[in-house]
Amino acid sequence: MLSWRDSKGGYGLASIVLHWLTALLIVALLAVAIYADSLPRDEGRPLRFLHVSLGLLFIPAYLVRLYWRGRSGHPKTHYGSGLVTFWGEITWRVLLLAPAIMIATGPFLSWLHGRPLSFFGLFDIASPLAKDHDLRVTLAEVHTFVGYTILAFLALHLAGVIKHLAIDKENILRRMIVPSQPDQE
Numbered sequence: 001m002l003s004w005r006d007s008k009g010g011y012g013l014a015s016i017v018l019h020w021l022t023a024l025l026i027v028a029l030l031a032v033a034i035y036a037d038s039l040p041r042d043e044g045r046p047l048r049f050l051h052v053s054l055g056l057l058f059i060p061a062y063l064v065r066l067y068w069r070g071r072s073g074h075p076k077t078h079y080g081s082g083l084v085t086f087w088g089e090i091t092w093r094v095l096l097l098a099p100a101i102m103i104a105t106g107p108f109l110s111w112l113h114g115r116p117l118s119f120f121g122l123f124d125i126a127s128p129l130a131k132d133h134d135l136r137v138t139l140a141e142v143h144t145f146v147g148y149t150i151l152a153f154l155a156l157h158l159a160g161v162i163k164h165l166a167i168d169k170e171n172i173l174r175r176m177i178v179p180s181q182p183d184q185e
Helices: 013-038 041-072 082-111 133-167 172-176
Strands: 117-119 123-125
Touching: 013 041, 013 082, 013 133, 013 172, 041 082, 041 117, 082 117, 082 133, 133 172
Parallel strands: none
Antiparallel strands: 117 123
16 A cells, blocks of 8 residues: 555555655746747746746745655665765755755745736736836846755756666666555654
């Protein structure tokens, strides 16, 4: 029987679904933002609106994941040396907590520009703030820096998975695809 809950040795279905949902949204947000920034301002505008909508979709998914992770803990791992474990823990924490900074800064970029947040054109969230160019520039720099930090740690995370699979011959990916069995009492 599959378990929704995490066990001592692995992740349950809830953790797996939340992991892949937030991972997919993060990759989509990064890809859309980077591509939009590579385009002339007017051509990138529709992608920026898509980025905002995806960000609004990400917020509840992230908050549920953060709540679930805090509630269920983190299964124990027995992989690698002390240094590998250290970097694995740092990477896990950065990828879990850095999106909070993105959520805290992202909406303000639109609001401080004097625009509402639009969710796929279905509804808008009006700005509670007056326009402020200087603060917007500062927050944009933080938002961009943290976005690239997430990208770097995502690459480190993927490199770790590849190392476990190709070099150590450990099927660590299975933990994030197949739910664990419930712990026996």
